[in-house]
Amino acid sequence: VEIPGMQEIPLNPAVRKYEVRLEPPSLEDTTPDLGRLLEGIERQGGPPPNRVYAPLGVLCSLPQVLRRSGWHVTATVALVPGGYRLSSVDEGDTTGRLYGAAVDLGTTTIVAYIRSLVDGRILATASNYNRQISCGEDILSRVNFSRRSGLARLQQLAAESINEALTTAADAAGIDREEILEVMIAGNTVMTHLLLGIDPAYMIAEPYIPVVRRMLSTAAGRIGIAAHTNAGVYTFPAVSNFIGGDIIADILAAGMAEREEATLMVDIGTNFEAVLGNSDWMLSCAGAAGPALEGGEVLFGMRANPGAIERVRIDPDTLAPSVSTINGLRPRGICGSGLIDLLAELFRACVIDRTGGINLELDHPRIRKGQYYPEYVVAWKEETSIGKEIVITENDIKSLIMSKAAIHAACMTLLDAAGLAPGDISRVCFSGAFGNYLNKENAVTIGLIPEIPPECIENIGNGAITGANIALVDRRRRKELDGLARRITYIELNADPSFMDRYTSSCFLPHTDIALFPHVQQTLEACRAKQGVRSWQA
Amino acid sequence: MTEKSDERMAIREVRLGATQAEGGTREVSCVIGGERSLPFSERTPGRLLVALEICDDPRFWPPVVRDYVGDLANNTDEWARAAERTYGADLVRLNFTSTKQRGFNAFDAIAATTEAVLAATARPLIVEGSNEPELDSEVFRRCGEAGEGERLLLGTAEADRYRSVAAAALAYGHAVIAQSPIDVNLAKQLNILLRETGVPQDRIVIDPYTGALGYGFEYTYSVMERIRLAALSGDADLAMPMISAPTDTLSVREVREAAPADREAMAVAWEFYTAYAAFVAGASIVCVRHPLTVERLKKALEV
């Protein structure tokens, strides 16, 4: 099966269909319908009857289905924890129609893939907003909403959001939602609790205790998921309340547990998670980077939507910027990747010093004392589509630096805990939407991640949905997920006194310990030399 | 940290004050720094200096000192002369507390006071410039210009306020005090910023900010030890001598609320213990405000 960003993996789903032609019962052969069917399945290579559990709903319709079809049926048998489940029985031969869904249950957006579990092909994908947004922008506010007797509402909204994506994808794939017989859902710990209606209240205050962190499975009908009512719904296991199923899915997508050399994976959002490890050991941590890297808290920051400046270069001599926006529209604001380019370019052009302070002694129309903070004009009024100038202020720059510092400090905490130096990592993976448009060179220039050659920096995109796909089509990898989650050692950054040391030393471009960024230092000295004395003097 | 002392880097030497021969009017100039090992383990005389702080507007000065110096507080140059001649200070640190007044613009007075204090003193001078970011460039230019050639120690540069004091130091040949809020990394960052604005590294003195005894002093003490250790193990951006000024020591509760008869003794004891501990942590200069503390510190340093 072809998984984006992964080498081919074997199609080995946990649910299979068996076409069975049965001898009708007679006075000599008075085996009950279920037994007869299960023996037929066993003859087709299926599991032994005594290991198969049949839900009541299937038994209720079994007698008519067997007789109407002339004892020629297709049984769907799913491998479930502790045995097998007879999920459905169809008349005639439906072995060609066996579908599964992989779902990324994100805090803000839901993504669903529908695949055929017969040949593994992707049939359709869909994505839509998580309707829970109406109950709160972020995790914190939603858990507070659930504490005010809103848990059932949030559970319902989670299911509805998933169903919306499943419906859109099923229609596009030309299949009926009832034909989806397995759903693999990757979501962070709070989202998983909310989807299953489990109270997450004790996860947002010390000591941050989730109710469960194992992989859980239930029937779709039980939690209102619009697939076949007996379809198995599996949620990813978690490490802690901060390292949820989405991160385990990221690890699966990055193939970290299958490599000897150490990989560092970072999932950047308002909250970030980082994992370092290989097949033998794995360390993880999570913390708050702040929304600045995604455009939040920044005067003209915005999400990566059309009209957002996503790439910036600044001419070191004229200090004039050249920008490109998403869909090439006139700029409305600056998104995460644009902000990182801006930070790196302003730094190279010596417009800002290493703490992000704008050098007001530079005599240049784009550099001025703004209303509250010094600022650099990125786009003049007539160039923008919002009828006013787009600027980046010193305060924005400092927020960006504080956010990148939290992430870099977390990465260094993992490296120090493992006793490794930045040079010992063979690969850095960005996961999450953040990594898609990111300029890797600039990410290193501002010290967002430890210095590593750009070709060793990969972007696995939405690792959560990729991991969900992998677990959907390969039951061996799915079975190993619980063991993987249990093996990961979580480092509580708040309890690590030296974290603040690393954080403060990372509040500098690229870093206070310049020796950690030799390549960046060389290119900087080259820029400064090229610019002659101008910036040096002022 | 390698033990072999020869391998260790030395703390940079910073020259303060200029004698006639060196283009200034001081009777004596000083050199601080140059150590190759932990404080008090090598005996080079004249490298640990006690400064007495004075100001040009006593309204913003601790009452316990105002009571002691009396009228001296009202003429800065006399106060400066007494600091050296009567109280035995190695250095005088002149604070322009007048800049704290709202709407301050007496820039000419800044130059005049600097010149008057220079005329009244024979030893190197530390000048603590304005308290207000907006006034920085003008105040530093004036006192920098008035002290040209005297190799003053100009304070204070901070991470988001260093360009004016750096410019004045560069233009008029002075050294700079670089202050950071009790953090090794922030201290190093400011030194890098100053270096990248052109300030030579042998004209930077680190002020790690001194919390008062009982109110966070232990954080200062450990940061100073870490700075000294980093410098000795080769970190060039931290290999500068340090200055410590426990300025809010005389406004702590123990001094404020002491019975009038004990207040002076409490003030001197609180300043003495903080200042002496700062020397043990690696300070080359410690600034105190009560005249009686000066003599006691100098005697303690000879033992």
Next chain:
Amino acid sequence: MAMKALDIYKHLPKTNCKRCGYPTCLAFAMKLAIGKADIEACPDLDPDTKTLLGGVTRPLVRLVEVGAGERSIAVGEEFVLFRHEKTFYHPPGIMVQVSDAWSEDEVRSVVETVKETVVHRVGQDLVLNGVAVKYESNRPDRFAEAVALSGGGSSLPLALIADDPAAFEAALAAAGQYRPLVHAATEENWEALTALAKRYGCPLAVRAAGPAELAVLAVKCAEAGVPDLVLDPAPLSLSDFIATATEIRRAAVGRTEPALGYPLYLDAGAFGETDAALAAGILKYAGIIVTLPLSPASRGAALTLRQNIYTDPQKPIQVMPGIYPINEPGPAAPVLLTVNFSLTYFTLLGYLEASRIPCYLFIADTEGLSVLTAVAGGKLTETLVADSLKKFGVAELVDHRFLVIPGYAAPLSGKIEDATGWKVLVGPRDAADLPGYLEKEWKA
């Protein structure tokens, strides 16, 4: 040599069975690597792995107890050369010296002062720890009387300072069973003094010039059956003490000279600069400091310095919660709520002092977390604000009931009003805008 976490991990069973109290073997390995876990905690290790990973578990600096009963002092058992590397554990015992040549009243008044002195700071009671009786009368019976006058060791720990075994014979007869410190065994008298110390089971100070001789003498005394030793390096000057004490402590924690693994002794009166010596002793590894009688001011400052230096630096850098008056505020001055994260305190202090606006900085205990972190982490709550208002008696300081809270704590404004009954004004998010805000908005 310190093994790295991953090296240690290789030797562990990797079953993640949690019996060691850690979620995974790697978590246990990481704590072992920084000396914060005990190898014995893992039941599944064979003996050789245990010795390999355990290393020397003998404390680097021996714990020595002086005196008996409630006010006994335990010094030593230290692990680092600099407090920032981990922390210092056992603050030095400060003992005030009396002479047996003094009058009874003089001795009694010192003993009384030592017993009564208590300085309350940050929830702790800081005390002087004992009395040192110096033999100057050349009459052993007089020495014994002075020892008895000093409580005989039953109430306050004692140090006996002499070099003539006969004097010690007499003094120990009176106070021997209360573990007084016998100062000091030298190259000349160590046989006699070790015999005495061994007979009474009390700690013995060993005195010799410099680390090398001290090590030799210490070994002799230990082998003579006196395990609890304290080292007096007989410094020529205070600087000499600082340098030598550092060398001795480095040798002990660096394991280069185990024979120096004992607490240190300093006579603070030896150089005529008692305050400086007290400070030097507190800062540089002294376990027992004998001092001349101190003024109240010196006492307060010395005990505070000892408290500061022996606090654990690993806790997040916090400032003391409470009310901080800035620019001499009166009853009409504004009350500004903030957190006790030091970075926040210093940031705010800078702007407020520069603003010259009289105000009260009301610092709640958020265990060192910044405003946003404390709000998000559930540490800054309306209950904390309400309790802290009462605890710090804010209502008595001002005649208004307005509380200015940080902009980033805006979500809590309603709850804080309900919980405290004060009117809440939401200040700006950034401290830089606070002075301007107060000038405009604050009309008490």
